[in-house]
Amino acid sequence: MTYRLTNKNVVLGVCGGIAAYKSVELLRLLKKQGATVRVFMTRNAQQFVGWMTFQALSGLPVCSDLFERGEDASFKHIDWAAEADIAVIAPATANLIGKLANGIADDALSTFLTAVQAPVVICPSMNTNMFLKPAVQRNIKTLEVHITMPKLDHLKNSGSQQRTICHLETRGIISGFPRPQFLPPRVLS
């Protein structure tokens, strides 16, 4: 449906994974649907895609430094959290998932995630061995967020355990907005 995200504030978090290039297309589609999109990038994400690409496509400043110098006194990790209707982390690295699962806030994106009250969608993307590591699985299970899980059949049939999961179904994520109905929220018991 066209323009269903009009007047919605989406925060897109981009981590340092090989699928970071796919979040450029996700941003484009979110904008096409009418959303205002603000982008956090981790430092490592910038090894894969340049911040200028996200700034040019979003039309807004990109935040990757928690302690950036600015012309105003705003703090993006708090202000963007307060304004967000939804946050989507795509791709989400094993590292970011581990931080989120343990309440670690040591950079702009992870600090934002500790502050945001809006629904959060996490899109894990990593090497199969990394994804299946018990510690990573344990972290994923504890998250109080919506998760786009890799297709497990796809994993089983991949043959090589070295195969990278680039599970970032941009259209699936878009169709779930503004309320991601397609995934059950994970609630701590």
Ligand SMILES: Cc1cc2nc3c(=O)[nH]c(=O)nc-3n(C[C@H](O)[C@H](O)[C@H](O)COP(=O)(O)O)c2cc1C
């Ligand atoms: C070429 C390359 C590709 C990588 N791809 C991934 C990936 O897809 N998923 C992942 O979790 N980590 C990946 N990593 C490792 C992360 O970059 C690393 O864990 C980093 O600390 C993540 O930082 P961030 O979560 O702050 O972005 C990759 C590293 C390299 C060198």
